Amino acid sequence: MSKRVRMLDIARTAGVSQTTVSLVLNRVPNVRIAEDTRQRVFDAARELGYAPGPSLAEPTTSSLRRFGVLINEISAAYPIDLIEGLQTLADDQGVQLIIQVTGGLADREAAALETLRVLGVEGIIYASTFTAIVEPTTALSALPHVLLNCRRADGVGTAIVPAERAGGFLATRHLIERGCKRIATITGDPWQEATRARLHGYRHALRRAGLSVPEHFVRTGDWSHHSGDDSASQLFALSDSPDGIFCHNDKIARGAIAAARRLGVAIPEDVAIVGYDDREFAADLEPSLTSVTLPHAEMAERAMTVLLKGKAGLDRPLRRVHGRLIERASSSRQGAR
Template structure:
């Protein structure tokens, strides 16, 4: 049987990221991709014989199963991974998905669900770019549905979330295991669920090891490079500075590494740094990280939605994994 060509094959042949291939082949608007790169991706996809999957009209009548995906935005690597996971699972099962982007505007969500009803979708995935408490429109209840990377305040519905607390523990435990004893953290926006949960995992690991040095070793950021840089400089100016920093995303970790360099600290000899999300640039820069399992979350969501079991009021968490690189390789 001839091997099915996937986006990862196109990405490898074109020497670009899987995210770039997904953006080009799915025709996602509003993203900046050089025209030469776009044309190269399209040309290689044609040469390799890439196909996004069977068209609905070509499927056996008994297998024409269509599912809707409602997402607030496509502006970062994470939703691309989610969509990639959904598409891979759908292709493998002979299913079709239709995507609607709403910008979290209630009227657009209602209109999208009306479209889904006209298309004849049998189930809907309601997804959010960042982990959040959501209030979906009442008409979502007309469909069999799964919430992804979000949940309702009242916990009604089947929801799938990343295991953020577990991820915070993975990162902190790794720093402990390599010998760090003054472990600081730089969170994202303090009000976001991801920050709250990752910080809770950090506390749990430190408390278990008897290494919690209190809030003097905690700083907040806006998830960006500049704020990560500033927070790390502040921590490294302490009379007893940290020998390890758990940054709540890889962009913050990149800023922390720049701060360490500018202050004459060697990474990882003087300061071990670990991030979160496992962004593509982290591989190039050697930043240790914890993966955000969006592809796995998408696969699990569609599997649940396409199955026959009742979707109970339940929240399921999917664990990421630790990826150790140079920044913690003492």
């Protein structure tokens, strides 16, 4: 059985980003992409034997089942994983996806839903780029739908979200099992759902192991390389500097690694570092970065599976999908002090 061609393969062949490939092949409207770039993507897809889902050029003539996708934005790696996961399962099941980018605006959501209703979709995937608590337009309730990477504050509806608390616990437990005793964390933006959940998992793992959680070991960041570098520099200056750091994403961890190298702090001998998201660059860092995966593709496939089942699939309000810890050199079990 031949290996399935993925959008990442097409992106490499065409010399464009995976985001561009997804936008072109899914024919996402209202996105400016040069015509020669579009053609390179189509040529690469044809050359590699990519088998896309049915074209939306003639939606009224298709007899296939149709489903809509509403997503607030497409501007980073994360939504591409969501969309590719949805598209992969849709292709396998022989159904049609119609993707609408709404900017998270209620009027654009309502207009997109009306368009999808006219096109005869059976259900909607309502997706968020970042894990969030959302307030969808009331028009969404008129169609079967699944919330992907988001949930409502009132708990209404079926939501598929990452198990962020479990991920924070997993990362911290790994450092504990490695032998670290003074474990710090550098968070993302404090207002975000993912930050609060990952921090909760960190604290729970430490308490469960009987370790203290000094408040000066909890540093607030903003998901950036700079905040990782700055926060780690402050941590390394402490008299009781940490021997383990759980960074809430890989960009923060990359900044922490940069600070350690600049200040002569050996990784992992002096400090072990764990990131989150398992971004493409994690394996290429020096040292390579241990990271917890963010299971966007699995979440998307789970959401699509639920929606395909119709009412029978919409029987559970909240489903959390767990990531995995990928151990690399930044926390290898040799050299703990």
